[in-house]
Amino acid sequence: MSLTLAMYNAYGIVLSADRRITLTINRTDTLKESVPGTDFEQKIFLLKNGYGLSYSGTSSSFIAGPDGLTRKIPLSVILQNYLGQIKPDKFSPRNII
Incomplete structure (x- = not known):
């Protein structure tokens, strides 16, 4: 079970x-x-232009590597790699969906 919260104030x-x-x-x-895996996964990401992203749910995905083998990759690694490729001038919430 995961817990993510977003709140705003003044x-x-x-x-x-x-x-x-x-x-x-x-x-x-x-x-x-179900067993605990780790207590150190990054689930919150600071994005460009003051945006933030958090996730809950499935924590990994199966990705095909350059050698054709399928590997289970943590979602935090996938997000860090993907979000690092977005150009600051092209960034908006619509670009990450």
Whole structure:
């Protein structure tokens, strides 16, 4: 379970999120077990032009590498790589969706 919050007040906007990643282990077709994976995952990202992004839910995705092999990559790594490629003059919330 993840928790992300966004609040605003007279001083600005506050983003908050937990740092835990829960792993799901498929024991059988019907039996799944959830266990804590780490308490150090980055779930909040400061973006250009004063925007922020946080996520909850699935913490990794399967990505095909240059060698054709599929790897499970943490979502925080995918976001850091993608957001680092956006040019500051082209940045808006619409560009990241």
